[in-house]
Amino acid sequence: MLRLTVLGAGYLGITHAVCMASLGFDVLGVDADASRADQLNAGQLPIFEPGLEDLLRAGLRVGRVRFTTSYSEAAAVGDVHFICTGTPQQPGSGHADLSQVRACVAALAPRLNRSCLVVGKSTVPVGTARQLAAELSWACPGAELAWNPEFLREGSAVADTLSPDRIVAGVTSGRAEDILRQVYAGPVSDGTPFIVTSLETAELAKAAANAFLATKVSFINAMAEVCETTGGDVRALARILGADPRIGPAFLQAGLGYGGGCLSKDVRAFRARADELGSGASLAFLREVDAINLRRRAHTADLALKMAGGDLTGTPVCVLGAAFKPGSDDVRDSPALEVAQALAGMGARVTVYDPVALGNARLAFPELAYGGCLAEAAQDAHVVLLLTEWPEFIELKPASLDATVARRNIIDARNVLDPSLWREAGWDYQALGVAEPAQRQADRTSWPHAVSE
Ligand code: UGA
Numbered sequence: 001m002l003r004l005t006v007l008g009a010g011y012l013g014i015t016h017a018v019c020m021a022s023l024g025f026d027v028l029g030v031d032a033d034a035s036r037a038d039q040l041n042a043g044q045l046p047i048f049e050p051g052l053e054d055l056l057r058a059g060l061r062v063g064r065v066r067f068t069t070s071y072s073e074a075a076a077v078g079d080v081h082f083i084c085t086g087t088p089q090q091p092g093s094g095h096a097d098l099s100q101v102r103a104c105v106a107a108l109a110p111r112l113n114r115s116c117l118v119v120g121k122s123t124v125p126v127g128t129a130r131q132l133a134a135e136l137s138w139a140c141p142g143a144e145l146a147w148n149p150e151f152l153r154e155g156s157a158v159a160d161t162l163s164p165d166r167i168v169a170g171v172t173s174g175r176a177e178d179i180l181r182q183v184y185a186g187p188v189s190d191g192t193p194f195i196v197t198s199l200e201t202a203e204l205a206k207a208a209a210n211a212f213l214a215t216k217v218s219f220i221n222a223m224a225e226v227c228e229t230t231g232g233d234v235r236a237l238a239r240i241l242g243a244d245p246r247i248g249p250a251f252l253q254a255g256l257g258y259g260g261g262c263l264s265k266d267v268r269a270f271r272a273r274a275d276e277l278g279s280g281a282s283l284a285f286l287r288e289v290d291a292i293n294l295r296r297r298a299h300t301a302d303l304a305l306k307m308a309g310g311d312l313t314g315t316p317v318c319v320l321g322a323a324f325k326p327g328s329d330d331v332r333d334s335p336a337l338e339v340a341q342a343l344a345g346m347g348a349r350v351t352v353y354d355p356v357a358l359g360n361a362r363l364a365f366p367e368l369a370y371g372g373c374l375a376e377a378a379q380d381a382h383v384v385l386l387l388t389e390w391p392e393f394i395e396l397k398p399a400s401l402d403a404t405v406a407r408r409n410i411i412d413a414r415n416v417l418d419p420s421l422w423r424e425a426g427w428d429y430q431a432l433g434v435a436e437p438a439q440r441q442a443d444r445t446s447w448p449h450a451v452s453e
Contacts (some may be wrong), residue, residue, distance in 0.1 A: 001025060002182055005078035007104045009036055009049055009067060011157070011261070011330075013084035013122060013152055017067075018052060018194055019161040021059035023186045029067040030074045037067035048329035048356050051158045075111035080179060084150075087269070088261070093270035096125055099355055105132050109139035116140075117179045122145045123206050125273035129170065129199040146176040149198050149206035154260065155327025162186075166193045170202020207273075210266040211286060216251040217258045218292040224254040224433025225295070234433030235415055254433040255414040256300055256387055257293040257338070259324035261332040264290070296432060297335050300413045301342040304383045307409045313347035316406065318381035320374065320396075321388025322354035322361035329357040331364050336387035339413070342366055343385075353377035355390055362421045373402050382407040389414040398425035 006017035009031035017029040031037050031277065040048055043060055045053040059065035065293060068074070074081065085100035101122050118136055120129055124147075133145035147170035152160035164187060169180045177196055181188065188194050197205070205238065220241075224234040234254040242249030258264065265287050276281040308315050321336040323329055331337055337352070344350045352361060353371040362370060371377030374392070378384055378401055386393050394416045402408070408427040410417070415431050422429035 002079040002179070003077050004183070005030060005074040005081045007071075007074065007081060007083050007108065008085035008100065008122075009033075009040060010086050011049075011086065011154065012086075012152070013046065013082075014040065014045070014056070015049065015052060015152060015157040015161055016082055016084055016121065017065055018056045018059055018149070019158060020183070021065035022055050022162070025064065025183075027059070027065045028074055028077055029065065030069065030071060032069060034069050036400045037069055040067040044121050047265065049157050050155065050327065055057075055158060071107040072111050072383055075108055075113070077118055080119060080183060081108060081116060081118045082148075083118065083122055085122055086261075087122050087124055087265075089268060090263035094124070094272035096265070096269040096272075098124060098128060101128070101132075105135060109136050109143070112140035115142035116144075117176055118143055118145050119180070120145065120415045121150045123210070123262070123269075124203055125269055125276075126200050126203045126207065127273075127277075129203055133199065144173060144176055146171045146180060146198070147202040148180060148358055149202055149207060151206070152428060154330055155325065163190060164192055166195055168202050168205050169194060169196045170199040170205075171196060172199065186398070207266060207270040210263050211270050211283075211289075213251055213261045214258055214267045214293070215286070215289050217253075217263075218289040220252045220254045221257055221296050221433070222292050225292070226297075227433045231435045232433075233435075235431075237433075246368065253415065255296070255389075256432065257296040258333040259333040259335040259338075260328075260330060261324075264293070264333045264337075271353060296413075297342070299339050300339050300385065300387070300411060300432065301346070303411055304339075304343055304348075304385055305346060307383050307411065307430065308348075311347075312343060315348050315382045316348050316380045317343050317348040318371075318378040318384045318405070319343070319350055319352040320354075320384065320386045320393045322352050322375070323357035323388050323390075326388055326390045329360050331357050331360045334361075334388075337361060337365055339367075339385065339387055341365060344368060351377040351379075351381075354388065355392060375400075380404075380406045383409045383411065385411045385413060386417065387413050397421050 004025045005028045006013045007030050009029050017027045021027045043057040085104045087096045090097040129147040136143050136145050169183050171177045227234045238252040241247050242252050271283045271286045274280050285308050319340045324334040340350050340352050351369045353369045358370050410427050410429050412431040419429050
């Protein structure tokens with residue numbers, strides 16, 4: 001059986017290490033942070049990911065997974081080394097910061113003295129793998145590089161890793177393909193397509209997939225903007241579009257837009273790389289995808305300002321949600337926290353509540369106030385904003401907040417509440433992508449040849 005190492009114990013690395021161990025491989029995870037390795041060896045997950053901690057503990061119990069800081073140990077034991085380090089956005093530019101990936105290869109390569117396959121999983125600009133392959137084979141002639149991008153989503157990382165939609169094997173030899181087929185024999189025998197391609201196509205596959213997803217979200221959010229000015233309803237529009245199987249309903253949830261550690265930075269890095277390679281015109285549209293996404297955040301903050309009568313100075317405001325999406329405690333590029341920060345910048349007294357991401361939110365934005373529960377955050381609020389669609393917020397009923405808030409104003413920035421329920425209970429309910437009824441009515445009556453819908 002192949003022995004695997006996983007380099008980098010972040011979101012991707014922990015998930016990959018633990019899931020590979022659950023498939024029966026012996027896995028050694030490596031991270032520069034000793035306390036992180038200790039924590040993982042003690043069976044504690046430093047991230048929130050449903051199902052992953054149980055799987056980690058099961059792997060530790062049977063001795064299939066272990067974490068260390070030693071690249072020497074990894075080089076000595078590994079037949080296959082997975083690079084799973086982060087590639088964040090460079091400060092002040094759209095480019096990806098490849099320092100962690102490069103440091104990982106620089107630490108591993110000189111220690112390798114036997115035949116092995118190094119497999120990149122991190123999201124990197126096209127052309128990176130070819131460069132790393134040259135460095136690697138120069139340092140150790142028996143070492144070969146492959147690229148195998150990861151498509152897992154936070155919140156469903158375990159299922160996405162064990163039963164992926166596809167496995168992409170960017171390889172330069174039949175030997176590398178054979179090794180990756182052995183690694184992924186389980187999912188492939190369950191029917192997962194195994195697509196063999198070049199290093200470049202494998203790198204592009206990930207960038208293109210995230211660019212497409214971001215474009216789909218920004219498309220429906222552009223329609224939301226059009227609905228707001230024309231009296232349309234983006235919820236109904238999305239249902240109609242999604243019913244066409246060529247379009248499909250996924251990623252057509254209009255609202256506050258995308259965030260997190262992937263889509264935003266990957267869209268920018270893809271465009272920056274294309275510019276560098278002279279293909280800038282082909283990806284120029286991604287600038288607009290990004291701009292639409294960011295406009296939704298500004299629009300939501302403006303909506304709250306309007307609801308508060310044009311002045312938020314000293315006004316208590318409740319923000320529901322800190323995570324970039326439900327099912328995660330990740331607050332990287334969180335649309336919810338950016339809106340909270342914007343409102344605080346307008347003078348509002350913002351209190352944020354989130355069922356799992358408060359710890360990370362406090363670290364990232366210590367200047368904001370946080371409530372220990374929903375009711376505490378909503379106490380005396382003049383405006384409530386639903387910014388991350390956690391189930392407990394979707395199930396929220398007006399009666400549970402009526403006596404808590406000072407004014408009955410709610411912004412449903414994820415389009416998940418029942419507008420009539422809130423309006424009937426006397427709330428001013430506003431959503432993104434839906435003109436308010438009074439406005440729609442006014443639009444209709446001022447139309448020269450009004451027709452009934
Ligand atoms: C995304 C991709 O979906 C994964 O395939 C990819 O592997 C991952 O990035 C990555 O590059 O590592 P993730 O960031 O976990 O996964 O989250 P998504 O479920 O894709 O959601 C991204 C954002 O889009 C969230 O902020 C979500 O709220 C937003 N979104 C999603 C919408 O605003 N509307 C939708 O209809 C769908």
